[in-house]
Amino acid sequence: MRTRRSPWxxxxxxxxxxxxxxxxxxxxxxxxxxxxxxxxxxxxxxxWYVSLFDNDHVMDALENSLIVAVISTLAATLLGTxxxxxxxxxxxxxxxxxNGLMYLPxxxxxxxxxxxxxxxxxxxxxxxxxxTIIIAHxxxxxxxxxxxxxxxxxxxxxxxxxxxxxxxASPWQTFRHVTLPQITPGIISGALIAFTMSLDDFMVSFFxxxxxxxxxxxxxxxxxxxxxxxxxxxxxxxxxLVSVTLIFLAQYMLNRGKGQKKQKMLPF
Amino acid sequence: MKKSGFALxxxxxxxxxFLVVPMLIVVGISFMQRDxxxxxxxxxxxxxxxxxxxxxxxxxxxxxIVLSVATTVICLLLSYPLAYYIARSGPRRQTWGxxxxxxxxxxxxxxxxxxxxxxxRTQGVVNSLFMNLGWISEPMxxxxxxxxxxxxxxxxxxxxxxxxxxxxxxxxxxxxxxxxxxxxASPWRSFWHIxxxxxxxxxxxxxxxxxxSTTGMFVVTDILGGAKSSMISNIIQTQFLGARNWPFGAAxxxxxxxxxxxxxxxxxKAMTSRYETVKEGRV
Numbered sequence: 001m002r003t004r005r006s007p008w009x010x011x012x013x014x015x016x017x018x019x020x021x022x023x024x025x026x027x028x029x030x031x032x033x034x035x036x037x038x039x040x041x042x043x044x045x046x047x048w049y050v051s052l053f054d055n056d057h058v059m060d061a062l063e064n065s066l067i068v069a070v071i072s073t074l075a076a077t078l079l080g081t082x083x084x085x086x087x088x089x090x091x092x093x094x095x096x097x098x099n100g101l102m103y104l105p106x107x108x109x110x111x112x113x114x115x116x117x118x119x120x121x122x123x124x125x126x127x128x129x130x131x132t133i134i135i136a137h138x139x140x141x142x143x144x145x146x147x148x149x150x151x152x153x154x155x156x157x158x159x160x161x162x163x164x165x166x167x168x169a170s171p172w173q174t175f176r177h178v179t180l181p182q183i184t185p186g187i188i189s190g191a192l193i194a195f196t197m198s199l200d201d202f203m204v205s206f207f208x209x210x211x212x213x214x215x216x217x218x219x220x221x222x223x224x225x226x227x228x229x230x231x232x233x234x235x236x237x238x239x240x241l242v243s244v245t246l247i248f249l250a251q252y253m254l255n256r257g258k259g260q261k262k263q264k265m266l267p268f
Numbered sequence: 269m270k271k272s273g274f275a276l277x278x279x280x281x282x283x284x285x286f287l288v289v290p291m292l293i294v295v296g297i298s299f300m301q302r303d304x305x306x307x308x309x310x311x312x313x314x315x316x317x318x319x320x321x322x323x324x325x326x327x328x329x330x331x332x333i334v335l336s337v338a339t340t341v342i343c344l345l346l347s348y349p350l351a352y353y354i355a356r357s358g359p360r361r362q363t364w365g366x367x368x369x370x371x372x373x374x375x376x377x378x379x380x381x382x383x384x385x386x387x388x389r390t391q392g393v394v395n396s397l398f399m400n401l402g403w404i405s406e407p408m409x410x411x412x413x414x415x416x417x418x419x420x421x422x423x424x425x426x427x428x429x430x431x432x433x434x435x436x437x438x439x440x441x442x443x444x445x446x447x448x449x450x451x452x453a454s455p456w457r458s459f460w461h462i463x464x465x466x467x468x469x470x471x472x473x474x475x476x477x478x479x480x481s482t483t484g485m486f487v488v489t490d491i492l493g494g495a496k497s498s499m500i501s502n503i504i505q506t507q508f509l510g511a512r513n514w515p516f517g518a519a520x521x522x523x524x525x526x527x528x529x530x531x532x533x534x535x536x537k538a539m540t541s542r543y544e545t546v547k548e549g550r551v
Contacts, residue, residue, distance in 0.1 A: 013353040013365070016346060020372050020426065023383030026393060030386060039386075039396040079279050086275035098276060101283050108287075109484035111501055112521055115508045116290035119297065119518075139286045142279065200376045202487065207508065217378055224382045224491055228389065236379040247374045 024240065031233035048234040058235065061219040068130060068205075068215060069198040072137035077191040079138070080145025084153060085179070102147070105140040113140065114207030121208060129210040136208050137198045144197060145190035148254065152186025153179075185256040192250035196243050298518035306512035316519035325503070325520075332500040333527070335414075336482040339421040340429075343478050344471065346422070347429035351470075352463075354430075355437035366434065373427040381420050381491050388416055388492070412494035420488040425481055429474035436470025437463070468539050475535060480528050500524060 034045040052058050087098050105113065114136070121132050160182070164174045202217035209218055216239065223232050298316050301309040319325065354365035372380065387393045388410040395407040410416055440463065448458040486501035493499075500520060507517025 009349055009353045012349045016350045016426075017368055019423075020369070023387055023423070024372070024375065024380065026386050027379065027383050037391065039391055039393045079282060082275050083279040086273065090273045090276065094273065094276070098280070101280065101288075104283065104287055108291075109480055109524075111484040111486065111504060112291065112294075112525065113287070115504065115517065115521065116294045117286065118508055119293055119514065120286070120290040123293065135286060139283065142282075146279075196374060200374070202376065202378050203484075217376060220376075220378055220382070221487065224378065224385065228382075228385055232382070233386075236376075236382065240375050240379060243374045243376065244371055247371075 027233050028237045028240070030230065031237040033230065033233075036230055037228070048230040049238075052231050052234050052238075055231065057214075057219060058216075058231070061214050061216045064130060064213055065199055065215040065217075068133050068137060069195050072134045072141055072198050073191050073195045075134075075138045076141035076194045077145050077187060080142035080190060080194075081149050081183075081187050083142070084146050084149035085175075085183075087150070088153060102143050105143045106147075110201075110203035111207075114204040117204070118207040127210060128208050129213040132208040132210075133205050133213060133215065136204045137194075137201060140201075140204065141194035141197050144193045145187075148190035148193060148250075149183060149186045152183050152189075152254070156182045185253045189250040189253040192246050192253065196246045196250070199246075200239070200243060294518045295522055297514050298522045300515045302513055302515055306514075308514060313515075316513075316515035317523075319516050320519060320523060328498055328503060329500050329523070329527075332483055333531075335418060335421065335499065336479050338418060339425060339482045340475050340478045342418075342422050343426055343429040344475060347426060347474065348433055348471075351430045351433035352437055355434050369427055369430045369434070373431070377424045377485075378487060380424055381488050384416065384420050384423065384492055385411065411492060412496070414493070414497060417489050417493040417497055420492040421482050421485065424485070424488060425478045428477040428481060432473035432477070433467060433470040436467035436473075440466040472536060472539060476532050479531065483524060483528060 029041075031048055032044050032046070033041060034047070035042040083098065083102065087095050090098070117132070117136050117139075118128070121128055126132060160178050161174055164178045165171075169177070200217060201215075202221060205215050205218055206221070209215065214222075216235070220232060220235060220239075223229060297308065299312055299314065301311065301313045301315050303309055320329075350369070354362055354369070357365060385392070389395075390407045390409070390411070392411075394410065395404070398404045399407065444462050444466070445458055448462055449455075453461070483499075484501050486499065486505045489497055489499045489502055501524075504517050504520045504524070507513045507520065
C-alpha cells in the first residue's frame with residue numbers, strides 16, 4: 001500500500017541523504033585535488049595516491065591490517081559457523097544462553113571491550129601487538145558470522161536435511177552434501193563482514209595494539225589528530241571503496257541461491 | 269549429530285575468556301587501589317568511586333549525559349521522517365534508499381569524523397565558500413567547539429537510528445492504518461495512535477544504540493572538540509592508556525554502564541506508560 005505522502009517528507013529525506021554524503025564526497029574530491037591545503041579546486045592529480053605507496057608507515061600499517069584481518073576472519077568464520085550449526089541441535093535453554101553470549105560483543109560498547117581486553121593481557125603479562133589485536137578481532141567478528149550464518153540456516157528450513165536422513169544418509173553425509181552447500185553463501189557473506197569489521201576497527205585495536213602493530217585505522221587516527229593531509233584523503237578514499245565493495249559483495253552472497261528468502265543486510 | 273552440543277564448547281570458552289572474564293576483572297579492579305607507580309594494590313577500597321564524586325568529574329559526566337541525550341533526540345527527530353519515507357516508498361526506491369542509508373554504516377567513523385575537519389576548519393570548505401560568497405569577512409571558528417562535537421556525533425550515529433526505525437515501520441501491520449482511515453481518522457491521528465506506538469521497538473533500539481555509542485565515543489570529541497572538551501570516555505581512555513590509574517578508569521566504566529542501563533530502563537518505562545494510556549483511549 002502506498003500512502004499519500006507530504007512533499008516535505010521527500011524533501012527532508014533528500015536533504016538528509018545530502019547531509020550524509022556531502023562530507024564523504026569532499027574527502028574523495030580532495031584526494032584528487034592538486035593542492036596540499038587549499039579548500040579550493042586546483043586541478044586533478046594522482047600524486048597523493050602515488051606518495052601513499054611510497055610511504056613506509058602506510059605500507060607497514062597496511063601489512064599489519066591485512067595480516068590481522070585475514071587471520072581473524074579465518075578463525076572467526078570457523079568458530080562462528082561451528083556455533084551457528086551446533087546451536088540448532090541443542091536444548092532451547094542452552095540455545096537462548098548461547099544467543100545471549102553471542103550478542104554480547106555486538107551490544108557492549110567498543111571502549112569497554114577494548115579496555116577490558118587490555119587489562120586481561122596486561123595482567124597475564126602478554127605483550128600487546130598483532131596477536132592481541134587478532135584475538136580481539138576474532139572475539140567481535142565471530143558474533144557477526146554467527147548472526148549471518150544463523151539467519152541463512154533459519155531461511156533454509158530442515159526439510160532437505162530430514163529427507164536426506166530418511167533416505168539413509170549419515171549425519172556427516174547430510175552435513176557435507178546438503179547443509180554445507182546451502183549455507184556456503186552465508187558463510188562467505190559472514191566472512192566478508194568479519195573482514196570488513198576487522199579492517200575498519202579502531203576502538204578495540206587502539207587499546208590492544210603495541211608500538212609496532214599500527215593498523216590502518218590507528219595510523220589514520222594519529223595523522224588526523226595532527227591535522228589534514230591530502231595523503232590521508234587518498235587513504236580514506238581507498239578504505240571507503242574497499243569497505244563498500246566488500247559489503248555489497250556480502251549482501252550479494254547472502255541473497256544467492258534458489259528459494260532463499262531475500263535478506264536485507266542490516267548490521268544487527 | 270547428536271553430540272553437536274560439544275561443538276559449542278570452543279566458542280563458549282573463547283567468549284568467556286576474552287569477553288566475560290575481562291569485564292568481571294574490570295569490575296573487580298574498580299574496587300582496588302593503586303600505588304604511586306600505577307601498580308594495583310589488591311585490597312578492597314571505594315577510593316576509585318570517591319574520586320568520581322569530585323565536582324570536576326561529576327561535571328564532565330553531566331556534560332556527557334547532556335551531549336548523549338541531545339545526540340539521541342536530534343538523531344531521532346531527523347531519522348524518523350527519513351526512515352518513514354523509505355519504508356513507505358515503492359520497492360525500487362526502497363531498495364535504493366536502504367542501500368544509501370546502510371553504506372555510511374560501513375564507512376569507518378574515523379573517516380566520517382575526519383570529513384568534518386575538512387569542512388569546518390578555519391581554511392576549510394565552509395569558511396572558504398562563505399567568504400567567497402561575501403557572507404563573512406573573517407573565517408568563523410567552528411572546529412574545536414561543542415557544536416562541532418554535537419554535529420559530529422549526530423552525523424556518526426544517524427545510521428544507528430534510521431535502520432532500526434526503518435525495520436519497525438516496514439514490519440508494522442498496515443491493515444490497522446487502513447482500518448483507521450476507513451473509520452475517518454486523520455493521517456496525523458493514525459500516525460500518533462498507530463504508527464508511532466507500533467514502531468516503539470525500533471525507536472527504543474535506535475535510542476539505546478545512539479545513546480550508548482555516543483557516551484563511549486572518545487574519537488569524535490578528540491578530533492572535533494580538541495583538548496578542551498573532554499567527555500567521560502576520554503577520561504576513561506586516558507586512565508588506561510596514559511595516566512595508568514586503572515581503578516579509577518574501571519570505576520568510571522562501571523558507572524558508565526550502570527547509568528546507561530538506568531537511563532535505558534527509564535526511557536523504556538516512559539515509552540511503555542505513554543502507550544498504555546493511549547491504548548485505553550484508542551481512536
